[in-house]
Amino acid sequence: MGSTKYAIGIDYGTESGRALLADISTGEEIAVHVTPYAHGVMTEKLPLSEKRLEHEWALQHPQDYLDVLYRSVPEVIRQSGVNPDDVVGIGVDFTSCTILPVDAQGTPLCFDPALAGDPHSWVKLWKHHAAQEEADAINEHASRSDQRFLARYGGKISSEWMLPKLWQVLREAPDIYARADRFMEAADWVPFTMTGEFVRSSCAAGYKALWHKEDGYPAGSFFAELDPALGDVFETKLRGSIVPLGTKVGRLTAEMAERMGLRPGIAVAVGIVDAHAGVPGCGVVTPGRLVMAMGTSTCHLLLSDEELHVEGISGVVADGIVPGFFGYEAGQPAVGDIFAWYVDKAVPAYVREEASAEGISVHEWLERRAAAYKPGENGLLALDWWNGNRSVLDDSDLSGLIVGLTLQTKPEEIYRALIEATAFGTRRIIDAFQDGGIQVAELVACGGLPQRNRMLMQIYADVTGREIHIAASSQTPALGSAIYGAVAAGSAEGGYDSVPEAASHMARLKEETYKPIPAHAAVYDRLYAEYRKLHDYFGRGGNDVMRALRELKHK
Ligand SMILES: Nc1ncnc2c1ncn2[C@@H]1O[C@H](COP(=O)(O)OP(=O)(O)O)[C@@H](O)[C@H]1O
Ligand SMILES: O=C(CO)[C@H](O)[C@H](O)COP(=O)(O)O
Known part of the structure; x- marks a missing residue:
């Protein structure tokens, strides 16, 4: 047996990013460090500019994401005293749909001083809600032309998603749209910065960009009918291979290894949406258990062997959470x-x-x-x-x-x-x-609320008539990301060969349940x-x- 191996999970939230260093054999959370975003959520103005943003805008600064890598990762290594050579994999989860336009080198357009004055060159955060007009037009056209994709998203797509946001850029800033070599989910951009590889996640593409494992993206003709310039959007601005979760997108470059205090060559996993990373973080890797990520809002996530159309879900995606299963997402926007x-x-x-x-x-x-x-x-x-x-x-x-x-x-x-x-x-x-034909036998809760209010959890058990298990970790998305990082490394490098195997070692539930x-x-x-x-x-x-x-x- 060699020395203990570790994986790092990096969880990018709305206000801050955190790095978690976990022991691969036990899941023990050895060290955590949080870096608040220096620019936070920009809703009123851009940095270094007095130009006012319009109502419903929410932007971020990509430098803040890099700073999480440069500060929190070295800090968990320092706090833990772990030898960086024993870190075998890194996984990243991110809020979604949080997107940015990049040039052919993958550099954010807002890093170019000539473009930084245009709000459309910046990161659009998931809660940027100014593309509602575009979302309404897509929904209306899709329901009139009976598009198959609508049923997979419970009948409507959200203004938070990729296509409405991208169309808003095209309509309001055609020059930025033209200058963008691609638009990327931040969940894909961060692994790109670590490895130099442009790879898209089946989770983000499936839940937020209308991609389907069998059907691919909707036909370009559908979008061309809305706006001729969108006809080739999937082959141009959204091009890139789409891979299932746990896939290694590449290896940590020497330059980034130096900045992050790690060794070059570590496996980096494809990114994932934050709530979804919490599912393996709770140890849930099979159908039947509904995971509730309970905090400001609640996200409900469920695995199934079948793709069925369920009323009102946010989406169903093959390999969207755990490879080999269909992942379902539903939600309550305020709890x-x-x-x-x-x-x-x-x-x-x-x-x-x-x-x-x-x-x-x-x-x-x-x-x-x-x-x-x-x-x-x-x-x-x-x-x-x-x-x-x-x-x-x-x-x-x-x-x-x-x-x-x-x-x-x-x-x-x-x-x-x-x-x-x-x-x-x-x-x-x-x-x-x-x-809709999908059984929910038990509930598993994670997020802030289960830690804070016992009466609430008992009421949920009584109202739903189901036993509720509670995740042992209070950082299930970061732990989930560490699990995907361990899978990206694979057993040959001290990690695991599948998400279920990694989760069985690294995630657990508390013994106490609510009945x-x-x-x-x-x-x-x-x-x-x-x-x-x-x-x-x-x-x-x-x-x-x-x-x-x-x-x-x-x-
Ligand atoms: N004792 C409590 N009982 C019920 N709700 C609480 C309690 N304490 C805080 N909250 C609520 O928990 C929410 C924050 O949950 P948390 O999981 O920490 O945040 P987030 O969803 O932003 O990650 C807030 O909306 C707050 O009102
Ligand atoms: O859209 C989502 C998941 O599909 C999340 O709501 C979004 O990513 C923000 O998450 P959080 O409130 O945990 O920061």
């Missing part, structure tokens, strides 16, 4: 964010004062009191659409609702109703999977039936109350 709204904007002052006097957070104060209630006892039922609905209704204009308020209603009762509403929203997504309490589950079955009535009444267009309120608000 923790709804509780944050309540805590920050709506609780009465006395709650804040009592929490502070007790030396606990407002969340904890509310949780302690709300946990004393039995299901149904708060007399409330809410719809969880504070940030619209991204699943079966797929309507970002929908808004929230609470039914049953009285003069006696207490803040903790409302807090409990909001948590219950998000659990009902998850049950609705599980129902859509089951109705449904039958008496609670029975009450929640009744309440969920009422939730479905409200959901369909306010969400399916039979009721115009929400529409009227919205119209008056924007008048």
Whole structure:
């Protein structure tokens, strides 16, 4: 036996990037380091320019991504005291669809001072929402011409994705579009900077750029009908081979090895979308277990042997998470964010004062009191659409609702109703999977919420009627990336030959689980039936109350 080997997972979030050094044989997380992005999310102006960005823009600086490699990677090596020669693989996950235009050498166009004044030369972050017009036009044309790809994305594509963003560049900055040799997902660009290889990930291409393993990309004629200049977009701006996850895109170059404090030649894995990396990070590598990445929002991820059309999913992609399986993604666009709204904007002052006097957070104060209630006892039922609905209704204009308020209603009762509403929203997504023919036997939770609120997790078990396992790691995307890095290295170099094999050694669940309490589950079955009535009444267009309120608000 040689010395212990290690893999590095690099997780690029919205505000910062983190590097995690993990022991390949046990998954032990030896060291973590976070580098905040110096330029953060640019929503108002560009660096060194007073030019104002328009509403709904969200840009980033690619230098911030490189700085994560230059700072956090040497730092995990320093903290751990590990010999860099024992690091065998690197994996990267990234927010998505986060894209940038690059020149023929792969250099971001915004690095060219002559182009940096144009906002379209910069990175468009996943939450850049200014390409809605383009997304609407693509959706309308696709549904009129009955395009096969629409069904794989639950009936609609998002303004966050590759084609709407790319078309926005073409329409608003044709010179930048022309100057771009390619547009790349940041998840693909970072491995490129480490290896010099232009390779695209089946995950990002499949979930965000309409690529299908059998059908390839949609026909260029479809896009040419929308805009003649888009006719060859897949052969030109989006060209490049597309490979399954765990594939080695190349080896760390000598120059980057020097900057990152590693040895040249280390295997670098193809990139992956952040939420999806959390699936092997939870140890889930087979069908039947739905992974819930629970935080500000919730992403639901599931593996299956079959490609089926499920109502309201964000997408289904072959090899999109674990090679050999179809990966499904669905989501709730606000979960923790709804509780944050309540805590920050709506609780009465006395709650804040009592929490502070007790030396606990407002969340904890509310949780302690709300946990004393039995299901149904708060007399409330809410719809969880504070940030619209991204699943079966797929309507970002929908808004929230609470039914049953009285003069006696207490803040903790409302807090409990909001948590219950998000659990009902998850049950609705599980129902859509089951109705579509995909079984969901158990749930696995990762992200911030399972670590923070036990009552919430018990409510989810009771509402869904399913046992919930919790990931042992609090950094499941970074650990997942380290797993893909270990697979890129392969057993010949001290790693593993498959994602399931690597995950079986490197990822685990906590022993403690949340099991449904039958008496609670029975009450929640009744309440969920009422939730479905409200959901369909306010969400399916039979009721115009929400529409009227919205119209008056924007008048
Ligand atoms: N005790 C708590 N109970 C429920 N929600 C909480 C609690 N503490 C924080 N939150 C919510 O958790 C969310 C942050 O989750 P986290 O997983 O850390 O972030 P992110 O999704 O951005 O990675 C916030 O929206 C916040 O409102
Ligand atoms: O689109 C997504 C996954 O498909 C994510 O929502 C996006 O990548 C942002 O993730 P996070 O909130 O974890 O930063």
